[in-house]
Amino acid sequence: MFTTGFKFFFGLGMALAGAAVFYGYTTGGNHMGPLSMGWKGGIGEHLGYSLLLGLGVTAMTVALFLVFFRDADPAAQAHYMGVEQIPANSLVTASFWPVVGAFGVGAMAIGLVLHTAVFVTGLVVCAVVAIEWLMDSWADRATGDPEANRVLRNRVMAPIEIPALGAALVAVGVLATSRILLATSKLGAVVVAGVVSVLILAVAVLFVSNRRINRNILAGSVLILAVAVLAGGVVATVTGERDFVHHDDDHVGVESEEGN
């Protein structure tokens, strides 16, 4: 039940937490401060107490992860896989992240010279790659079965990846579309908004009504739409916004009242 890894890290965490309490009381902590993390009294010297307690909490978190995913316990893994002895997973699974990371670093380097936005983009890419790479490495060693590792990895990461990717796509789509609408004339903006809405609706209806549609056609259609929106956004950004006629506040107020 409790794996060796769990025992090690839980013990380490408890020891560090005990050390933090001891350190707190010996450096000026009073009442229940060191035991209640400062809620009922002083904790003593802040930096050392925080460091020790932080490390202790981290170790205990790792311990919980280990017991939850049955890591570092060949017997538990063998039970999970339904075999007597688990095989060694000597192969590291194929991954896009090293390449993506390389491009992220490249973007940072180019951005350093040419434009801050490119640098920040590269930085964000590198941060994402660091997290994904870490999780892939952990999952590769979780059990001896690559398929089980893949499932395990997706169980942890999919709830984060899918919403994050979705939000990023929506944000990029909204930004690109807004640039297009701002760059075209008033009438043009209405036409673009109408055509894009109808297109999205038409494509959605088509896919809903025909369940046997080829996945490649589906992916291709979405890709073309996405590229069109992005390309339009980039072109519109380069072109710049149309000239706006700004009315004074009173007039806006009158318009607002009329509107109401």
Added chain:
Amino acid sequence: MTMTDSPPVADTALAAASPRVVGLFDALTTTDHKRIGRLWLRSGVLALLAATIVGVVLTVENSNSSADDIFGGVNNYFQYFSAYRFGLVLLVVAPLFVGLATVVVPMQVGATNIAFPRAAHGAVWLFMIGAGITVVSVAAGGGWGALDGVSSGERDAIALTLVGTALVIVSLLAASICIATTVVSLRTAGMNLLRVPLFAWSMLVATSVWLLTLPVALGNLALIYLDLRGGPGEYGTAGGSGAIYAQLGWLVEQPQVYAFAIPVLGVLGQIAPVAAGRRHAQHMVAVALIGLFGLLAVGGWSQPFFQGGNYDENFVFIVFGLFAVLPVLGSIGAATDTIAKRSADDDGGASASTGPGAGTAGAGISRLLSVHGLGAIGAALLLLAGTVAGLARVIQPWDLGGRTTTTAVMNLVLYGAVVAAIAGIWFWAPKISGRHLPAAMGRLVLLDLVAGAVLLGAADFVSGFLEAPAFGYQVAGSTAPLMAVPSDQNLIEVMNVVGAAGAVLIVLGVLGVVAALAKAARSDEPVEDNPYGGQTLEWATSSPPPSGNFSEPPERVVSEAPLLDTVRENGEEA
């Protein structure tokens, strides 16, 4: 985390059964060291072709001192002069050896893969991106400085060259960590460091030296970048940005340039016993000599730009220059001893020679004259010539510092390394690609490359004694004179023509390499597992090796030539 429990049992069937994917997807996602190594090798060969073409253009320009015919200005000339030098070191020689090592070293030490395969894969892509940025920025007017002032756009291009170079160096460092860790941590049972095959050992020494010294270059680049972007702006003034090259010049000069040629001794030590069909006669000596050469190739401390004064009188610099010849000479001696003992065995009918391929004296000579045999010998002799030129450069009365002698050292050493890498590609082709490379074409190519490098190096070496400056003196006429006018310009021009002929031969050789690789790629001829009588573990697996390298774990290693031990055991049992 898993290290807290007993390791699970091995299941190599899992490795063999892994699905094989090819094409772009494979190149983007692979974690197999052989595929990663092939990416390095392709990049290196492509860069070699580009660098040697630039080399020809530079030497042709040098051969006519009366006009700036090709480059049309000192800035352009300086761009390609520095691009050729840094390109040859960072984009050609280092990637070729890293590629070869990424494929071969894990198999040599009996590992199923390279250490940190994802990092190794990331490194090769980072290298390609860094190299791409560097090449594009040089084409856009950048480079490692300029001598005649730069525009604002060119300053940006120079900055891009600097970050591109930094990316290349970072990628080489990442790859070095993977290779060194493989040798240190992933050796099979019984293989202590003294039993590590000589090529793997030389790569451990080389990558260790790179890890010690290349971060210094990163520090140089950071300083230059900060000065360029936020400093007083002297790098944009006439002559000012020449200091950029001056700060990084130590990378292509002795002793640092030797660091990129350390694996030459490993290739020689690996191929000589195979060519002789017997154990290396002086394995331990060879191990020590490679280590010594690595020690004498540590060059991060050698910074003439910052140390100033008369740098050629620096005591440590002189000592390094004098002693670097010895390990090269010793390694050649140890290889010769191995081959000579084989000849003695043949003459005396002794049976010291073992292993597959052991046979008559005629067969021994044939193996010695094989592509890889010729290549290893040629590479070692070029390296020897380079270190001898380096020795001459530090002899004070001759006063060869700042002259073309330094170019001779660089060309001889680096083309020695190129020849060794190509010999290695021919030798390990069955393991790299599962194909043989054409032997006749290989001999021609390697002889051509050696001849070209000798002409190029000899011309620069002689010109150095005629007081020819390292940087093209004829272009200096178009701006301020950079160096003193040579004493014997006519003879120097003759030498430049000889050098240009050598450069042309080198390009022809590289084109031959590309043609041979293309020809082999179309071949579907089956390849033996151990066609040359190899003695180390990479020859114990199939050609091409399966995913995971070995169908079953290698047996416990008891010597530096495990396959010869196996043959002996089989003979005793029979």
